[in-house]
Amino acid sequence: MENKSIWLKNIDVKPLEPLKENINVDVLIIGGGITGMSTAYNLKDSKLNIALVDRDLIGHGVTSKSTAKITYLQELIYEKLLKTFSHRDVKLYLESQIEAIMLIAKTIKENKIKCNYQKTSSFVFTNDEKEVAKIKMQKNFLESVGIKVKETKNIPFNVKSKYAIEVSDTAVFNPVKYLLSLKEICVKKGIKMYEDTKIISIDKIRDKYICLTNKNKIIADKVVVACHYPFFLFPFFMPIKAYMEQSYISASLIDETKDFSAITSNTPIKSIRYYSNATKKYLIYLNGSHNLCNKNDIEKNFNILKRAVKRLGYEPEYIWSNVDLITSDNLPYIGSISHNQPNLYIGTGYNTWGMTNGTIAGKIISDLILGNDNKYSTLFSPTRSFNLAKITHFPLNLYSSAKSFIGNKLIKNKNWYHKNVIFKKVDGENIAIYKDENNKEHIVYNKCPHMKCSLIFNSIEKTWDCPCHSSRFDIDGKCIKGPSRYNISYKKNNK
Ligand SMILES: Cc1cc2nc3c(=O)[nH]c(=O)nc-3n(C[C@H](O)[C@H](O)[C@H](O)COP(=O)(O)OP(=O)(O)OC[C@H]3O[C@@H](n4cnc5c(N)ncnc54)[C@H](O)[C@@H]3O)c2cc1C
Numbered sequence: 001m002e003n004k005s006i007w008l009k010n011i012d013v014k015p016l017e018p019l020k021e022n023i024n025v026d027v028l029i030i031g032g033g034i035t036g037m038s039t040a041y042n043l044k045d046s047k048l049n050i051a052l053v054d055r056d057l058i059g060h061g062v063t064s065k066s067t068a069k070i071t072y073l074q075e076l077i078y079e080k081l082l083k084t085f086s087h088r089d090v091k092l093y094l095e096s097q098i099e100a101i102m103l104i105a106k107t108i109k110e111n112k113i114k115c116n117y118q119k120t121s122s123f124v125f126t127n128d129e130k131e132v133a134k135i136k137m138q139k140n141f142l143e144s145v146g147i148k149v150k151e152t153k154n155i156p157f158n159v160k161s162k163y164a165i166e167v168s169d170t171a172v173f174n175p176v177k178y179l180l181s182l183k184e185i186c187v188k189k190g191i192k193m194y195e196d197t198k199i200i201s202i203d204k205i206r207d208k209y210i211c212l213t214n215k216n217k218i219i220a221d222k223v224v225v226a227c228h229y230p231f232f233l234f235p236f237f238m239p240i241k242a243y244m245e246q247s248y249i250s251a252s253l254i255d256e257t258k259d260f261s262a263i264t265s266n267t268p269i270k271s272i273r274y275y276s277n278a279t280k281k282y283l284i285y286l287n288g289s290h291n292l293c294n295k296n297d298i299e300k301n302f303n304i305l306k307r308a309v310k311r312l313g314y315e316p317e318y319i320w321s322n323v324d325l326i327t328s329d330n331l332p333y334i335g336s337i338s339h340n341q342p343n344l345y346i347g348t349g350y351n352t353w354g355m356t357n358g359t360i361a362g363k364i365i366s367d368l369i370l371g372n373d374n375k376y377s378t379l380f381s382p383t384r385s386f387n388l389a390k391i392t393h394f395p396l397n398l399y400s401s402a403k404s405f406i407g408n409k410l411i412k413n414k415n416w417y418h419k420n421v422i423f424k425k426v427d428g429e430n431i432a433i434y435k436d437e438n439n440k441e442h443i444v445y446n447k448c449p450h451m452k453c454s455l456i457f458n459s460i461e462k463t464w465d466c467p468c469h470s471s472r473f474d475i476d477g478k479c480i481k482g483p484s485r486y487n488i489s490y491k492k493n494n495k
Contacts, residue, residue: 063175122262129162242326249321261274334365
């Protein structure tokens with residue numbers, strides 16, 4: 001069994017060179033996930049001078065660990081939105097998701113992208129009697145705007161279900177193959193792309209943005225922050241506007257795939273899709289998710305997943321975890337970050353539906369940059385009113401964040417640690433020593449450089465994970481996921 005995403009297996013691409021000089025561009029895109037690559041793709045035919053940088057490899061972020069369903073039937077999203085937004089706005093959200101599905105299909109067709117794209121139907125199902133009315137309400141809404149919805153009791157899968165709805169015209173794909181194809185197309189079109197190039201600060205001087213990497217400077221007229229968690233915006237997002245959700249995913253070999261995907265309407269989340277490449281067929285099964293700040297015994301959560309897969313009669317070949325930002329009002333943040341900074345754009349907060357939302361973010365942001373109208377820009381604007389009535393998770397978010405932030409500073413709260421990890425205080429600094437299978441010691445500082453939260457050892461994926469804002473570090477302390485901009489590698493006598 002491999003402890004990594006199935007999409008990251010056997011990727012054979014030559015890394016692009018990091019940025020080695022100071023440059024001036026019209027547009028800088030920070031991050032090569034679905035948001036950044038979709039923005040770049042939409043701008044590729046413009047006359048703008050564009051650069052895209054990624055701290056790691058393009059296509060290896062959160063997008064590479066998703067289940068990659070391309071669907072507008074997203075748990076109970078419409079039922080939730082209808083509680084606080086007008087029917088018109090909820091319909092607009094639905095239209096944005098359908099437009100994104102069509103954009104992905106068009107891009108794949110026009111460029112003959114080989115990314116295992118397959119049309120499927122999508123189900124939302126529940127085995128909880130109390131949820132049935134909510135799904136029915138969602139069904140009524142979808143039908144009221146002309147979507148054909150089928151009602152059923154069971155989904156074509158071996159899980160208990162009391163009620164389900166099914167829609168068509170949705171799809172699944174391999175997200176990494178999709179992003180790597182966009183990368184190739186954009187590079188051919190003259191967009192400059194740099195990997196292993198981390199932006200550590202963004203400053204505005206008059207009407208230019210000065211973006212610093214460790215060694216160089218990028219001066220840009222417009223900047224698109226497409227790096228999942230916006231490292232430079234404090235305290236814009238947390239904890240009031242969003243929280244992080246972590247989920248556990250598996251891929252198991254099977255004999256036959258089916259042409260549907262499905263997800264439960266309520267927790268514990270179970271999500272199902274199939275994937276086949278030239279030689280093998282897989283069931284991709286997600287079981288369990290939680291607010292990053294809570295229930296963070298990672299090994300236990302993976303064991304729950306493994307047991308669930310085995311109960312279905314399969315053996316996981318890959319297991320991995322992933323995180324996404326859940327916004328307080330269930331809509332993403334896409335557009336200019338403030339009225340004072342119309343040329344600084346952001347796309348994030350996709351509520352675990354980033355294939356569609358990241359794609360539509362690419363369209364909205366590129367339209368804003370090119371001066372085109374976009375009918376979704378007001379609804380998704382990061383400057384939309386912060387209306388407490390629209391905020392459903394706010395009190396819980398605040399409580400969980402505070403608990404995690406304060407709680408994980410207490411020594412007693414270290415029950416998530418692993419038997420192969422030792423903690424020490426050296427020169428007043430907390431360090432952690434992990435002994436690997438060959439008895440080799442890997443030493444790191446045990447505080448996240450972002451906001452000094454104590455880190456959790458993820459014994460399955462062999463990483464140090466931040467339970468506050470999802471930064472991740474490898475066992476030798478290299479930061480592999482933000483918002484942290486710094487490593488935690490321990491250097492003796494060199495703090
Ligand atoms: C368990 C799970 C399952 C999911 N399944 C689905 C699904 O089935 N369908 C769906 O629609 N959505 C799904 N999602 C949601 C989706 O995966 C995300 O919303 C989406 O991938 C986020 O894309 P992104 O471009 O914002 O981030 P990313 O893909 O993470 O891209 C951001 C990029 O920015 C780079 N970066 C970060 N900081 C810097 C910096 N300082 N300088 C330079 N580069 C930087 C990173 O290296 C990364 O490559 C799922 C999410 C989870 C957690």
